[in-house]
Amino acid sequence: DSGVTQTPKHLITATGQRVTLRCSPRSGDLSVYWYQQSLDQGLQFLIQYYNGEERAKGNILERFSAQQFPDLHSELNLSSLELGDSALYFCASSAQGRGADTQYFGPGTRLTVL
């Protein structure tokens, strides 16, 4: 158990809908990362937050947004969902958000868009 929690574990929804994925980092970690794992794209970085502020952005679609709250939990919002958004979404956390820090991953949320 990494100490990172993600809810829900599974999510099934229809095209055009909006969903919210939630992540709680390990105790004491200030930085949260979101990654998407799909069969065709592999593991791709989406976005990083550090202590409530956006720090880095990867290949995140405009339909996707995220935020980190004062209690350090984070939410990833996916809207106008398409079939291609079906994937495993991981949250990871690290102590200070530096390259030297190990990122510990949550169990993931499997999103299925029908």
Add this chain to the structure above:
Amino acid sequence: AQKVTQAQTEISVVEKEDVTLDCVYETRDTTYYLFWYKQPPSGELVFLIRRNSFDEQNEISGRYSWNFQKSTSSFNFTITASQVVDSAVYFCALTLSGSARQLTFGSGTQLTVLP
């Protein structure tokens, strides 16, 4: 931009055999960090090891060992006396020390250990 290549898509071995998973990376930075993660069939990503670019000492942890060679930009992972429970997808990843702190992952190697 940095890149991680895991050329072995799938490897199959019989239990108790040794197996080496290859990882080759590309970066222009002199300070960087390399990682291995394991993704068992249950789907979670489990951290195995972190190595920084200034530390080329090889590491052994039980049946696992890692060989880091800057001269060939490789960070290979060997499992000795493999077990069925080692069956998983293994990912090699790279991150930098500057502003781009996100992990760049290789495409992963599916290891199947047969009884």
